[in-house]
Amino acid sequence: MSIDSTDMDKSPLEFHVYSKEEMAAFQAIHLTLTSAILLVLLAEKAQGSENTKSCKLIEETEKARKVVSRLEPITNRTFSVKAQSGQDSYTYLFQVCGNAGQTADGAVVQKSDDGNEIVIGKYTAMEAFGGSDWVMLIYTDGSAYGEHCNKEKRRAIVMISCERGITAGDLSVVEEEREKLNNCFYLFELDSSAVCPLIPSHLSAGSILLIVGFSLLAVYLIGGFLYQRLVVGAKGMEQFPHLTFWQEIGSLTADGCDFVCRCRGSQEEPPTYRGVATEPLGEEPEERDDHLLPM
Known part of the structure; x- marks a missing residue:
């Protein structure tokens, strides 16, 4: 072979x-x-x-529809709160675009202790208004009053305010206005981060480029490591992607630093004088004049 x-x-x-x-x-x-x-x-x-x-606006406009879409994170959640009215106690149920209780189309429902439900407002007849950090929903076409408010239909107003860090807070009853002849209402409050404005990014262009660069580097290292180990079957240092290339880059960088930072060509030449070398001469042998003495 x-x-x-x-x-x-x-x-x-x-x-x-x-x-x-x-x-x-x-x-x-x-x-x-x-x-x-x-x-x-x-x-x-x-x-x-x-x-x-599911939310049906009385007057369908693009602005009102955008206001409703801001409440998407809390759309399928039912909120409840207990309240006391004289000797009677009630439980109020609320859902943005769904049935809060057993009654069809009831977005805001008043439930008594014996289980009877009264629809305060329907999500099929609603209005929506919003600002930078708040949303107000008005649900109309509720059950008619028996003796108050000239027997008009009930209406619910839900005020949702911005509260960062809380997806959906607790529902609270603020007021029930039923002493007027008309335009009576139930007022509720709710805190949610869904209506909070987006925080603008304060990162500069350089910071964004650095983040992107480090992210790409991490992807390159992790992906290259997995490729070398699982596909190529490399072990040890050979698992580093393009190891030979980076070793050559390191050697070239070291050579460049050595060439720039070390001044080998500027050493002084040894001084000379009339061609006489500067190295110390060896000791001359001592002259002997013994042959000049008379014998």
């Missing part, structure tokens, strides 16, 4: 050729994840549109 020399020169970190089975598996995973995300987004969007669609 002979081994080609060209195969010995190739590193397992340089190239990886995908087989048809691997490519088909990756495509199937990609399509599955994409389809799942799209289905979830479409389901949430459809659910949200159905929730707010």
Whole structure:
């Protein structure tokens, strides 16, 4: 069995050729994840549109519809509060665009201790107003008064105010106005972060670029690590993506710093004088004149 020399020169970190089975598996995973995300987004969007669609405005306008859509986070939730009126006690139920009690179309319902329900306002006949941090809902076409308010139909006003950190607070009864001849109402209050204005971002362009850059770097490192480990089968330092490339970058950077920061070419040349070398000469041998003495 002979081994080609060209195969010995190739590193397992340089190239990886995908087989048809691997490519088909990756495509199937990609399509599955994409389809799942799209289905979830479409389901949430459809659910949200159905929730707010139940509210019927007396005068359908784009502005009023946007006000109602702001209450999407609390649309399917039923709120309740107990209140005392003389010797009688009642439980008030409220739902933005749904049946708060057993009565059809009853958004605001007054329920007595014996289980009887009186509709104060219907979500099929409502008005909506809103500001920067508040929303006011008016539900009309409730049950008619028996003796008060000239026997007109009941009406409920729900004031929803901004309260950050609370998706939906507790419902409270503020007032029941029924001593007038007309335009009587029940007034309720509710705190919710759904009507709070969006906090503008104070990040500068540089900060956003840094966040995006670090995010991309994290994705690159984590994805490259998983690829090297699971697909290529690398171990140890070889799991780092494009290890050879980054090692070369580090070496080139070190060479550049060495060239710029170390002044090797500016050393002084050794001084010379008339061609005489500066190195110390060796000791000359002592001249002996013994041959000049008379014998």
